[in-house]
Structure formats: C-alpha cells, structure tokens
Amino acid sequence: MTTTTKTTVQSGANRSLRGYFIVLIATALMSLTGILIKFLLVDFNMAPLNLAFLRVLIVTTALGLALFLLRRASFQIQARHLIYFIVMGVVGVGLHQLAWITSVDLNGAAVATVLVYINPTIVALASIRVFGEKLNRTKVTALVLTLLGMILVAQMYDPANWQLNGLGILVGLGTGVTWATYAIIGQFISRRYSPWASLFYAFLFGALFLLPLQIFAGNVLGLGAQWGGWGILFFLALGPTLVGFGLYTVGLSTIPASVVTLIATLEPVFSIVMAFFLFHEVLVPLQLLGAGLILLAVLMLRPRPETLIEDL
Numbered sequence: 001m002t003t004t005t006k007t008t009v010q011s012g013a014n015r016s017l018r019g020y021f022i023v024l025i026a027t028a029l030m031s032l033t034g035i036l037i038k039f040l041l042v043d044f045n046m047a048p049l050n051l052a053f054l055r056v057l058i059v060t061t062a063l064g065l066a067l068f069l070l071r072r073a074s075f076q077i078q079a080r081h082l083i084y085f086i087v088m089g090v091v092g093v094g095l096h097q098l099a100w101i102t103s104v105d106l107n108g109a110a111v112a113t114v115l116v117y118i119n120p121t122i123v124a125l126a127s128i129r130v131f132g133e134k135l136n137r138t139k140v141t142a143l144v145l146t147l148l149g150m151i152l153v154a155q156m157y158d159p160a161n162w163q164l165n166g167l168g169i170l171v172g173l174g175t176g177v178t179w180a181t182y183a184i185i186g187q188f189i190s191r192r193y194s195p196w197a198s199l200f201y202a203f204l205f206g207a208l209f210l211l212p213l214q215i216f217a218g219n220v221l222g223l224g225a226q227w228g229g230w231g232i233l234f235f236l237a238l239g240p241t242l243v244g245f246g247l248y249t250v251g252l253s254t255i256p257a258s259v260v261t262l263i264a265t266l267e268p269v270f271s272i273v274m275a276f277f278l279f280h281e282v283l284v285p286l287q288l289l290g291a292g293l294i295l296l297a298v299l300m301l302r303p304r305p306e307t308l309i310e311d312l
Contacts, residue, residue: 019254089205092182115172152290
C-alpha cells in the first residue's frame, strides 16, 4: 500500500468515524421525542396534527432565521435540484408525520415502532441501486439482528400488542417508506449542499404540505395559554427535532444512508432507558436482550480502515 493510499484510508476512516458518532448523538437526542410528545398529547391535550404542524413550523422558522443571519448563501440551490427538496419535505417530513401519528393510533405504539424500522432494509436495498453500495455479510447480519431486536424491544411476542388491521399495516409500512425516502434523498442532497440548508428546505416544504391540513382542522394555536406546554413544544422543536434531525442529516453527508438508518434503530433503546429513569418503567429480560441485539448490530457497523481498503 502506498503512502498516498494509507493517507486516503486514514482520512476516510476518521471522517466515517466522526459521522458514526454524529449519528449516535442525533439518535440519542431524537429518542427524547417520544417522551416529550407523550407529555404534550396526554398532559396538555394537544391534537396530533396540531403538534406535527407546529413542531415543523418552529424548526423551519428558527433554522431559516439562523441561516439568514449567519449563512445567507446557503439558501441558493440549483433549480434542477428543487424537486429533491420538495419530495424530501413532503414525503420525508410531512407525510411521515401524518403516517406516524395514524400508525400509532391504528396499530398501537409497539407495532408502529417495529413497522417504521423496516426503513433500514428499504434504504439498504435502494442504496445498492441508487448509490452502488455493497450489501455485504456484515450489513445483512446487522439488518437481521436489528429486526429481531426491534421485535423484542417492542414486545411483539405478546399477543396483546397486536391490534392489526389491513389499513393499519399499510400505514405502518408507509412510515418506513417515508423515513427511508428522507434518508435516501438526504444522502444525495446533503453531499451537494449544506446539511443545515437541506434540513431547512425539507422542513419548509413539510410545513407547506401540513399547513392546509392544519387550517382545515382549525385551532392552530391549540395550546392556548398553557405556557408550560409551549415550553415543552419549543424544546421538542429546537432540541430533539432541529439539532437531532440536523446532526442526522450531517451524518448522511459522511457515511452511507444504509448505515445511518441502522444506527438510528438505537432510538427506541435510548427511549426505553430514559423511560426507566424518568417514569420507572421496568424492562423485562427479553426487552434487554432485544436492546443488546440492536446495540451489537450498531457496533458491527462501526467504521474500520480495512473496510475502506476493500472499497478502494
């Protein structure tokens, strides 16, 4: 191996390792989402569509203002790429929000969680065609471990968690497809534009998609004078959503989308751990085993210099 090759491999490994940890941090942040949404829906009686719209709107406004003040040039995009931003926003943000809310309602949280995490399989298969990625033995094993882990974490082995119907299954699979769409297009876009600009346009078009639905539903400011609820909503939007999605998108610019989506399956594991400390929810042994399988899958995907050598 030449000195130049060694330098290239080392540089690529460092960049991939940085992206790996960025996605881990993003996943940890986004795992707070379920807990905060639970507070808003239950304690503050917020309508799901209202929550989805205001969450997206706050992110769009805050990020747009930040880019205007700090990186105004980031708003410039090529006209031929506009369709990618529109699809990423409408499908990956707007439709995903609606599908997720509906899936939880029709299927229950456990089944909805498993169905949304079919997205690593979709992304892995699509990446072979779109980006020419290799579906090697490690990735296949990680996919299988992740699926088994999700089934155990969500306690899908318990018949009480199965509230299935045809529409529910279809919508649940739709959550996986919409999230996979965000990841695949996000990888393409974030390697050509600033990840934060990509995030802004995705949420902008997501907000524009949700706006007429929210106007039709009415009660845009559904929290009224519940200032504690507004505080939680702004923290949800600016913390787990803005920073979490932002770092996730940054990760898409440094490591393959198939790896990013697999790492993100740690989100429910992080959520369960936090629920244990915040709500004293007890994990059963099979849930712990499932969490361990997901963690093992993520560790298998850690960047290693020898994997980069194979690709040279």
